[in-house]
Amino acid sequence: MNFTISRSELYEALHKVVGVVPQKTTISILTCILMELKEKKLQLTGTDLEISVTHSLDVDSSDEGAVAVPAKLLVEIVRELPDVPVNIISETDDRIILKTEKGEYKIATQPREDFPNITVEESEHNFWIDCQHLADMTNKTIFAVSADELRPALTGINVELVESNLIFVATDGHRLAKVVYKDFQTQAAEQRVKMIVPTKALNLMMRNLEDAKQLNVQIGEDHVVFRLDNAIIYSKLISGTYPNYERVLPASNDILLRVDRELLISTLRRVSIFSSSLTNQVRLVLTPDEITIHSEDIEFGAEATESIPAVFAGEWMQIGYNSVYLIDILRHIDTEEVHFKLKDSGSAAIIHPSEQPEKVEITMLIMPIRISEEESRSD
């Protein structure tokens, strides 16, 4: 294998693949990226056995060959190279040489045969989606995914296709983000889709989107494949049942709160500096024309209070939240004003943009923190 490629092109391509390479593994071949040259295309593949990413780019060489290169070393040297052409030569299975005008870098490699074989079968069950929509739906939900390994179903985004609605839902039990793309026209529409996609696969998919317009989603029995012109992301689906989120979306929240989004975020940021770093708890006191946000760290005697204008349809309510969760939600809404729909201080709040984008419905939900009696009394 012998070809020349610009450093920046190679670096960008590696960047799209290296994210899949596991940080900790006992299987050394998985720390490698498979480099394959065939039909004037360079293919880079990484895998953690659950998820695989292949990115391909054109190169000007009719040579062929394949070898598995340790990802960390390769990415580090390519990152540090100046933007010059890099000549890559691999004559044997056990070594690859990167040559520039000034230098030569040799890396020990492993044979292609040792790299896990990833065969991605074409599936009948597939649909096309506009990349912009996909990116938007992913962005607006992925932050709410759980990191708790004990609830594996919650560690991915729940993707559903119901009639002409494409639905993305993520939740960790404390907050929930749901985005519905209505009027989703696809040939797969008559078939129902319901799958839980791991966040790692979605992040890799996002990284490979570039300026692609359309992406093909193929759904298999236990896996999903995202197919772009120059990239394929294969991922096992998370098995298990996604909790019935519709059941927990409150229907009787009828007390409306309207507030400026940016103002609420910046105030929360300031006040939450004074909250306990363990709970990030802030207390919101709602009155008809004002929100007073209060936090305290009893252990260190720190506290903060700030009030901002708002329109609240109730008379008085006090409710505690984890400020990090609340800020996360607010950051993923685009409108100037946000609408909260509340019930009481012990129930979930629904948060909406003041106006939904066309064909889209965004619903965020946050669970409160129980406020102890002691804290209430301090007012």
Next chain:
Amino acid sequence: MDAFFAAIEQHDFPEYRGKPLVVGADPKGGTGRGVVSTCSYEARQYGIHSAMPIREAWRRCPGAIYVFPRGKRYAQVSQQVMALLENFSPDIEQLSIDEAFLDISTSYKIFGSPEKLALDLKKRIYDQIELTASIGIAPNKFVAKIASDLEKPDGLVIVQEGTVKEFLFPLSISRLWGVGKKTLPRLKRLGINTIGDLAKYSRDELYAKFGQAGLHFYRLANGIDARGVEGAIRAKSISKEVTFDTDQSDDDIILNTLRYLCNELAREMRRKNYRGRTITLKIRLEDFSTFTRSRSLDTFVNHFDDLWQNIVELYRQFNRREKVRLVGAGVAHLERGAGQLDLFADTPEVSDKVDEVMDVIREKFGEDAITRASMLDNRHDSQWIRD
């Protein structure tokens, strides 16, 4: 209370009186395992003290009387003592089975002076319960606690406002709250041996060296402790552990033991109104190598189910090859009161109720009145030595 467990034994069994008595694990003629829980003052003359390995105690005084703790009896006496305290102040904070803080800043007037109140209290305890107590009186809790320890047994130490520093400075820093196994060597390396040494450092210097804990040290070393009697001292972590009588390789026995520990741990957390976020499994193998494995959760928990689920997971992940000598379960990153509510939490609400009801029943009818069915098969007492 002075040598509380040992004093109760000597009270209940007159033949033990005036003799060295060790409450703790079975020494088994010097081969037993586990530790000394409490010992009588007679035994302390042999250098025996709490938390000392039972073998070591045996080596020092094989002629002592060794008895196994009778937890129920101690709890009963403890309740009597605590009830008695209520005659002296309405503001009581129980610190442990045999220690409590009383805010007497107004109630002393009824007795004439703080000293008279203390003497009266000691007399009442002696007359009604036939045990001795040591009392420290000071402007704040931290100093009072130290004062109470200084003249045990049957002591009374009064630290007047204004003499707090004189009182504190000559004392060893190991008496400071929050100075444990980790911090003590760090302080000693800096040449800090007494509270006075520590007080020479400025607030900023201590903050730079120890972070938030440094501010805490600064306050304590200077006798500043603004906490009222009621909010108990914040623990960094709570844990429970047991040593097996014989090293164990049976996963069922080990897991059953852990289940029991999780239950105990959850109860203590609820009693103290703590929730914790980091759950730790501790394992000591037969060769004494000790391992801890932790996992942090998204939420603060204090239910048996949450602790147990995580401990089991941690245990399964711990690839044990040798036999196990000791197991423990602990919770760190503690927070009081507040709880993040969960969307899908049918179970926590239910376990809330279950745990609450069990706690109440046990309090009223005793430890054995109710238990989880899963623990019925747990004939642990024969295999354990409580640490």
